[in-house]
Amino acid sequence: MRKQPGGAKESAGTGADADAEFQAFMAARWPGLVRTAFLLTGDQFLAEDVAQTALTKVYASWRRVRRADDVDAYVRRVLVNTNAGRFRKRRVPEHLVAAPHDARGYEPHEGIAQRSALMTALGTLPARQRAVVVLRYWEDLSEREVAAVLGCSQGTVKSQAARALAKLRTDPALGGGFGHGVSDPVKVPTMRKDGE
Amino acid sequence: MNHVSEHDDLHAALGEQVEQLVITASPIEAVMRHGTAVRHRRRLALTSGVAALAVLPVAAVAVFAGGAGTARSGEGQAHAAAGAATSPTHSTSPTSPTSPTSPTSPTSPTSPTKPIMAPTGTFEDREGPVVAPNPHDDYRVVASGTLNGRHWRLVRDRFVYPKDERPSSPGEPNNHLPQSQQGHAGTASCEALGLQWGDRAPGTFPDASSPMTCGTFDQVSGPGTLVENPSTTVGGTLTELAGRVDGTKVATVTLTVGDRGTAPQPITRVSGEDYGYYVFLVDRSVIDGAGRYTLTLRDAAGHVVDVIDPAGPVAGS
Numbered sequence: 001m002r003k004q005p006g007g008a009k010e011s012a013g014t015g016a017d018a019d020a021e022f023q024a025f026m027a028a029r030w031p032g033l034v035r036t037a038f039l040l041t042g043d044q045f046l047a048e049d050v051a052q053t054a055l056t057k058v059y060a061s062w063r064r065v066r067r068a069d070d071v072d073a074y075v076r077r078v079l080v081n082t083n084a085g086r087f088r089k090r091r092v093p094e095h096l097v098a099a100p101h102d103a104r105g106y107e108p109h110e111g112i113a114q115r116s117a118l119m120t121a122l123g124t125l126p127a128r129q130r131a132v133v134v135l136r137y138w139e140d141l142s143e144r145e146v147a148a149v150l151g152c153s154q155g156t157v158k159s160q161a162a163r164a165l166a167k168l169r170t171d172p173a174l175g176g177g178f179g180h181g182v183s184d185p186v187k188v189p190t191m192r193k194d195g196e
Numbered sequence: 197m198n199h200v201s202e203h204d205d206l207h208a209a210l211g212e213q214v215e216q217l218v219i220t221a222s223p224i225e226a227v228m229r230h231g232t233a234v235r236h237r238r239r240l241a242l243t244s245g246v247a248a249l250a251v252l253p254v255a256a257v258a259v260f261a262g263g264a265g266t267a268r269s270g271e272g273q274a275h276a277a278a279g280a281a282t283s284p285t286h287s288t289s290p291t292s293p294t295s296p297t298s299p300t301s302p303t304s305p306t307s308p309t310k311p312i313m314a315p316t317g318t319f320e321d322r323e324g325p326v327v328a329p330n331p332h333d334d335y336r337v338v339a340s341g342t343l344n345g346r347h348w349r350l351v352r353d354r355f356v357y358p359k360d361e362r363p364s365s366p367g368e369p370n371n372h373l374p375q376s377q378q379g380h381a382g383t384a385s386c387e388a389l390g391l392q393w394g395d396r397a398p399g400t401f402p403d404a405s406s407p408m409t410c411g412t413f414d415q416v417s418g419p420g421t422l423v424e425n426p427s428t429t430v431g432g433t434l435t436e437l438a439g440r441v442d443g444t445k446v447a448t449v450t451l452t453v454g455d456r457g458t459a460p461q462p463i464t465r466v467s468g469e470d471y472g473y474y475v476f477l478v479d480r481s482v483i484d485g486a487g488r489y490t491l492t493l494r495d496a497a498g499h500v501v502d503v504i505d506p507a508g509p510v511a512g513s
Binding site: 019022023026027030031034035038039044048052055056057058059060062116118119126134137138140151152159163 | 212217223224227231
């Protein structure tokens with residue numbers, strides 16, 4: 001999914017106008033959000049749940065959100081935070097933590113479609129590194145944009161991406177490629193700077 | 197090596213993964229229905245008076261504001277605070293420069309005009325066998341105070357464990373490793389953060405309640421995420437709200453519940469680290485009654501950096 005053209009901008013209209021605008025926005029963005037969420041979660045059911053939850057949050061604040069300079073960026077941030085929130089909620093026990101959650105990864109629902117080596121490898125990355133890979137290499141965001149989504153510095157994005165790629169390069173399941181098949185491996189790229 | 201081409205190759209490889217998806221119809225009706233419910237709850241929170249809001253900015257107010265209890269903020273090894281002779285002072289009177297009646301930034305989702313009152317409740321003692329702090333763990337008292345005559349401390353616990361194992365909990369065979377192995381291959385780290393009541397050594401169980409974040413050493417020690425591990429822990433008639441923020445970006449945290457809020461509370465920094473911590477103690481009825489709350493993060497200039505809703509706006513819907 002390449003960047004999609006900018007989103008709904010404010011049209012000083014009624015609530016009905018805002019609802020119609022949101023409906024159009026959601027219809028256009030739903031497939032892309034689910035795909036991104038799938039790469040973040042590795043599970044289509046979870047992906048749809050995360051995308052739906054994110055859009056619910058967006059709709060609840062739509063009259064404010066629609067005035068944002070970049071609605072898509074806002075929604076993307078909500079999506080990533082909603083996914084991260086799945087971990088946070090698991091870390092909010094009412095009493096003592098008996099079995100601490102390991103944020104390095106998570107297992108998707110069982111019985112879902114067979115996973116590729118690439119998805120398996122992505123699943124071994126820490127959540128933040130995985131988000132960096134998805135935003136940087138799937139959404140094609142610049143380091144600056146990824147930093148804005150994740151609420152961190154560009155330097156952190158750069159280092160997280162470098163670590164993630166280094167790990168993918170050495171993942172035995174990928175065999176130096178990205179799951180296109182043995183005969184047509186996709187090399188793990190080294191970092192490039194914005195604008196390259 | 198052609199980086200651009202490789203970038204595109206990875207993009208294409210990721211694209212292959214999502215090509216297999218069969219995208220269902222967008223659940224527009226459910227989204228709008230739940231979103232509308234969220235709006236209604238917000239409206240209710242704003243208009244229902246929240247008179248029952250017996251609230252509370254916390255003891256942390258005094259600590260964070262640099263008031264009394266000075267030596268209790270962000271310093272030293274935890275054990276230094278254990279059984280401290282001087283009771284960490286606590287005042288329910290906010291000492292921060294901004295009065296809690298001051299409106300928050302216009303960019304805040306709500307504009308609390310009433311202060312959150314001091315909590316009247318207390319925390320129930322946790323039950324269970326007493327387990328001494330883990331000798332391998334690095335405990336630090338981030339903040340402390342006294343509430344309704346009871347001593348509390350916000351305790352941070354960092355430890356290392358074999359990454360292929362589940363980190364042991366108190367009472368289980370201990371697999372925590374010496375701090376000297378922090379960041380070594382084959383290890384992972386955790387940071388637990390929670391309020392501990394009473395005067396036993398920090399990290400003593402079951403006194404300590406410690407939601408935790410685990411991952412690589414870099415993840416745990418940061419820098420990175422703006423807000424990490426915001427937790428809501430309920431016990432007795434109190435709710436504890438605590439978490440870690442990126443101290444290079446965030447200077448204060450404000451708690452807003454319905455139309456009430458605290459003054460911006462300076463975060464507590466740990467010397468030599470980028471992160472800072474916040475903690476609020478609230479009567480349980482406050483959060484339970486409103487159903488949700490928000491934390492407004494501001495930089496040193498008072499600009500809103502972010503507004504977070506740790507529970508998520510659809511929680512409970």
